[in-house]
Amino acid sequence: MRKPIRTRLVDDWLVRGAQAGSRSAFERLARRWQEPLWRHAFRLTGRQDVAWDVLQEAWVSIVTGLARLEEPGGFRRWAYTIVSRRATDWLRKKGGPEAVGEGGLGLPDPEDEPGEDPAEGSTRSESLTRALARLPRARRLLLDLHYVEGFGVAEMAEILGLPEGTVKSRLHTARQALRDWMERTER
């Protein structure tokens, strides 16, 4: 996870440079965020090729809006929000299975899963990995944004365009679903 203060400071520096017309500042900024933004697009869309397209469209919006960005240190949140919007547009256009922040609640019972033998010996982390693979994409996204990217609830709400209370409760539900799954597999 990136250190928040360092991230803000470096972003602030690079965005100011890019706003002033420095090509190298923009290139550094793009190199710095390309991979995390692609991962975000991929988590939202679930397809590699689409994630690249979404990211490309997001860069167009970023380039256009960069001069108007009033808080350069907040680039990360702003860029993630743009990627979320472009991905949502794509999901809506394609009539995708779930839009950002929607989707089913949780996990099936491990005993109902085909090929899933709860008695089969596995470590807790393996069990967690299996549970994550079965978690609906929108739920998994919340966990990624919170635990991997280090976003707070307020930031996630802004990125996903959802009320803070909704993000908080869905995050809690996703976490609880994983805990329940693990308890059931351990029984």
Next chain:
Amino acid sequence: MSEFQDMLKEALIGDEPFQEHQNEAHLQEAVRRYDRRMKTVRFMTWFPVGFMTVLVVGCLWRFAVTDPSEVKELLVYALLFVFAMTAIGWSKLFLMMMHNHVESQKELVRVQMLLLALHDD
């Protein structure tokens, strides 16, 4: 952070298949878009200046051709205009210098914080 949350973080990291070879091409495309945008911004900034200059010079030229006696008067007005603009320019420059002094102090603090953060890292 609890043991469960640590484990969760570990399980979440790094299972997306990021393709490095596609990355470079897309990066260059983003930089190209930035370059194009900057060119447009520069054009939009300098076009009005160029247009006004051509207009003023064109008008003076036309007066000089049609009625040379008026040119002297016009040049006096133009000179007065230039003086006025220079005075405004100098006072603006002074204000900008004051503003820049404050901004450079802020910038200095930002650089110090950046260096501190990099050092901590």
